[in-house]
Amino acid sequence: MENTYNPVEIEKKWQKRWAEDNLYKVSEHSDRPKWYALTMFPYTSGDLHIGHWYAMAPSDVHARFKRMQGFNVLHPVGFDAFGLPAENAAIKHGIHPYKWTMKNVENMRKQLKTIGAIYDWDREIITCQPDYYKWTQWFFLKLYQHGLAYRNKAPVNWCPKCQTVLANEQVLANGTCERCDEPVIRKDLEQWFFRITKYADELMQHEGLDWPERIKTMQHNWVGKSIGTEISFGLDIPDVPEKEIRVFTTRADTVYGVTFMVLAPENPLVAKITTPDRKDEVEEYIAKTRRFTEIERLSTEKEKDGVFTGAYVTNRLNGDKVPVWIADYVLAGYGTGAVMAVPAHDERDFAFAKKYHLPIKVVISAPGWDGKELEEAYTAEGTMVNSGHFDGTPNLDGIIKVSEFLEEKGWGKRTISYKLRDWLISRQRYWGAPIPMIYCDKCGIVPVPEEDLPVKLPEDAEFKPTGESPLKYCDSFVNTTCPRCGGKAKRETDTMDTFMCSSWYFLRYTNAHFDSGAFDPEAVKYWLPVDLYTGGAEHAVMHLFYSRFFTKAMRDMGLIDFGEPFIKLFNQGIVISNKQKMSKSRGNVVNPDSYVSKMGADTVRCYLMFVAPWEQGGDWNDNGIAGIYRWLNRIWKLATEYYTAYSVDDEEYRNLQRITHQTVKKVTHDIDRIRFNTMISTLMEYTNYLGKIKDSGSVSQKDWQEAIKILLLLLAPSAPHLAEELWHKTRHKYSIHNWKWPEWDEQLAQDEEIPIIIQINGKTRDKEMVSASITEQEAKEIILAKPKVKAYLEGKEIVKIIYVPKKLLNLVIK
RNA sequence: GCCGGGGUGGCGGAAUUGGCAGACGCAGCGGACUUAAAAUCCGCCGGAGAAAUCCUUGUGGGUUCGAGUCCCUCCCCCGGCACCA
Known part of the structure; x- marks a missing residue:
């Protein structure tokens, strides 16, 4: 019989054996310390591509390592199964989203199994199944009960021809609908929101979390807290009930330099204060604003423009009457939707004033300023001038003093403003969890009672090529009875943002079949929080933010006793090929299955770890993976070929012992620190060294076997099938994966x-x-x-x- | 523009955090085996030089006995945010 490494054969063999023996079955009843290792679950796109492998293989290595180190490890997998592609497939190919999705799940599950990971498949979850989304709906009701869900009007991208809302990514760069090329407009619609802003301050805090600095920074900026002052300007127009306009500013020290005011075009006051002679111009400007997407509107490339409303407000501090303009760079959703403009000390206001010949009044003097006109806005520190009794005050003190003065007079108050907006969860789609709400003419908005959950998606909905929400036109779904009065009522036809499903899935894994609640409190108490969460950095603000919000909300409802879901976060990079992102059009897509069927999963696993630091991502190279395959073949020979101790040498024994202990130490540290590339190179060096020993036969048979045993144990997390096969061939007891991770002796590792x-x-x-x-x-x-x-x-x-x-x-x- | 991360041989990348720059792998070159090729194994492999030796971590400066590593200037690449009042 030939002695060759046949990865395909042995991988199939051991995967079958491990499954039959339930080797990776996880239980909460263990005296080992727990370790919850979570990888972001995949979307059911249909195919497990190399990016999925890059996310999952190295995290499995780390989880296996923890398992060998004596931890009780939960390393689950499931599927993020709701979303737009399934619905598009339904429209295009006439296949029902459920069928499409489940077919993909089956395919991906089969592919996932080839990785050889320690997934406990009894804990698999699929978010589009009623026994899962029932609880997603339950969370909606909980948030509603606790005042964290509310309904409000919000502007959306709307295609008048398709009669539907479009996500930002469905709007083409020229502002038209991707499906019909019709220009997209902004439209106000009644939508459901979650009050995530209630947790703004807490979401900025990352104390006790071992997260990458850049993710923490991104989240911090996303919340965008700024401390400032709200200032009231007097408004006196006959027949307008509002007698003030309030603005938010971080520069209260510049209030004496206000020479005009700017409102957001959407500000409801605009219609009321615009003078008749300005009406046409103002309305035209508002109409123009609506045609722009938010992205275009906020582009810094776009020149700032605006129009005068004809109205004036009074600066209460100095009695100045200043004109009120509207401009699209002022956002209705931030602050009060109105800003005071101080052109002398703000670059944007300066440009605006220059364009429309508005006055520029200096109120902060630069050191050595000679009273001349400014060439550009002066935004640095200085001394207050032209500011009444504040003259001579350093401007930083001025911010506080002016604010205090305004508060005394009742003309303003110090306040905090956030960039973070509430989370809009309504989607005018079929393929999502229906929002469990009912509209009754008599009783108003009535939540679906918990015992009536889930509100199931109707199977007979029609998917029209126009893209209209199938639920809206599905009578059997829409028409219902009011749970309160029993009268005729209509269901909410919007479904929930799919980020809802992923905001709590990490709880469900702890007991995926629990049917008396969203999660098993005992199991959650045991496993949570997640010790190590790995996935792509693209979820820095959305998914990670929403999960943290959910966790904090649940904590405050008394459902759980922790406030952060993920203790350590790690973002892997992206696998590219030929220095470019993989894409079908470039023809550089790497299909992992074809490599698995040639060189085996172990080779693909090791190559992905070796190619580059995990957080950085690597360039796929066919020659590179061949090198890994050669290495695993060398290990095969080393462990299976006959070893002869020709010339046993004491000094060589001491070398072997020292190098072995050094290797164990380095490999352990590298996996711990998630430095897989250097971990693999350390194992390669050890392999090379053992190759030399084998040639010289300079250690005893027993010492040789011990060295091979250590090599296999160190290799077990990375190449689990090969390690198991060689473990078996070297007559060790099944399974290597239940063996203890080797330890090193610091003394023996010393040179x-x-x-x-x-x-x-x-x-x-x-x-x-x-x-x-x-x-x-x-x-x-x-x-x-x-x-x-x-x-x-x-x-x-x-x-x-x-x-x-x-x-x-x-x-x-x- | 702002924030974050980078820039090291032909290539991917190492360098215990201030102490031998280039581990490991790929590619390349030379050799062994072979009728031959593949596979495998051995050796060489940053640049200049005959050699001693000199030069070399994007650029220019600085700190230090000593800098890929720390500080400052500038250039370039990647990721994020982008009129936030």
Whole structure:
């Protein structure tokens, strides 16, 4: 029989055996410490591509490592199964979204199994199944009951021809609908929101979380907290009931420099205050604004423009009457939807004032300012001038003093503003969890009683090519009875944002079949929070934000006793090919299945880890993966070929022992620190070293076998099938994956001899092997006696000697 | 524009955080085996130089006995945010 590594055969064999033996079945009843290792679950796109492998294989390695280290590890998998592509497939190919999705699940599940991960398939979840989305709906009701869900009007991208809402990514760059090329407009619709802003301050805090700095920064910026002052400007127009316009500013110190005011075009006051002669121009501007998407509107490329409303407000501090303009750069949703403009000290206001010939009044004096007109806005620190009794105050103090003064007078108050907006969860789609609400003419908005959940998606909905929401036109779904009065009523036809499903899935894994609640409180108490969460950085603000919000809301409802779902977060990079992102049009898409069927999953796993640091992502290279395959073949030979101890040598034994302990230490540290690429290269070095031992036969049979055993154990998380097969072939007891991770002895890992670098004036000139226990005095004596060193010292004077123990000796000479 | 991360051989990347730059792998070159090729194994492999030696971590400066690593200037690449009042 030929002795060759046949990965395809052995992988199939062991995967079958592990499944039959329930080797990776997870239980809460364990005396080991728990470890919850979660990977972001995949969307059911239909195919498990290399990006999925890159997310899942290395995280499985880490989870396996933890398992061997004695942890009770939960490393589950499931499917994010609601979403637009399924509905598009329904429209295009006439296949029902459920069928389409479940077919994809089946295919992806089969592909996932080829990875050889420790997934416990009894815990699989699929978010589009009624036993899952029932609880997604239940969470909606909970949030509603606790005042965290509300209904409000919000502007959306609307295609008049398709009669539907479009997501931002469905609007083409030229502002038209991707389906029919009709120009998209902004339209106000009644929508459901979650009050995520209630947790704004807490969401900015990441204390106790081991998260990448950039993700924390992104979340911080997303909340966008700014501390400022709300200032009232007097409004006096006959027949307008409002007698003030309030603005938010962080620069209360510049209030004396206000020369105009700008309202958002959507501000409801605009219609009321516009003078008749300005009406046409103002309305035209508002209409123009609506044609722009938010992205275009907020582009800094776009020149700032606006129109005068004809109205004036009074600056109460100095009695100035200033004109009120509207401009699309002022956002209705931020602050009060109105800003005071101080052109002298704000670049944007400066440009606007220049364009429309509005006055520019300096109120903060730069050191040495000579009273001349400004060439550009002065935004740095200075002293207040032209500011009544505040003149001479340093402007930073002025912010506080002016605010205090305004508060005393009742003309304003200090306040905090956030960029973060409430989470809009309504989607005018079929393929999502229906929002469990009923509209009754008599009783108004009535939540579906918990016992009536789930509100199931109707199977007979029609998918029209126009893209209209199928639920809206499905009479059997829409028409219902009011749970309160029993009269005729209509169901909410919007479904929930799919981010809802992923905001709590990590709880469901702990007991996926629990049917008396969304999650099993006991199991959640045992497993949560997640110890290590890995996935792509693209979810930095959306998914991770929403999950944290859910967790905090649940905590405040008393459902759970922790406020953060994920203790450690790690973002892997992206696999590219030929220095470019993979895409069908470029024809550079790497299909993992074809490599698995040639070289095996173990090779693909190891290659993905070796190619680059995980957080960085790597460039797929066919030659590179061949190198890994060669390496695994070398291991195969090393472990299966006959070893002969020709010339046993004590010193070589000590070397082997030391190198083995050093290898165990390095590999353990590298997996712990998630440095898989150097972990693999350490194993390669060890393999190379063992190859030399095998050639020389310089250690005993027993010591050789011990070294191979350690190699296999260290390899087990990375190449689980190969390690299991070789474990079996070297006559060890099944299964290697239940074996304990090797430990190292710090003493035995110590080098006996170490090189001392010899430098002359900081330049490396030589090195000397010395005993590791050498003293400074001994080292100096040995090194200064070296002829080569003596030659350098010829005719020179030693000014200084720097000795770094066990590292280097630097002679500074003159 | 602002925030974050980077820039090291022909390529992917190492460098215990201030102490031998280039581990490991790929590609390349030379050799062994073979009738031959593939596979496998061995050796070489940043640049200049005959050699001693010198140069080399995007650029320019600085700190230090010593800098890929720390500080400042500038250039470039990637990711995020983008008129936030």
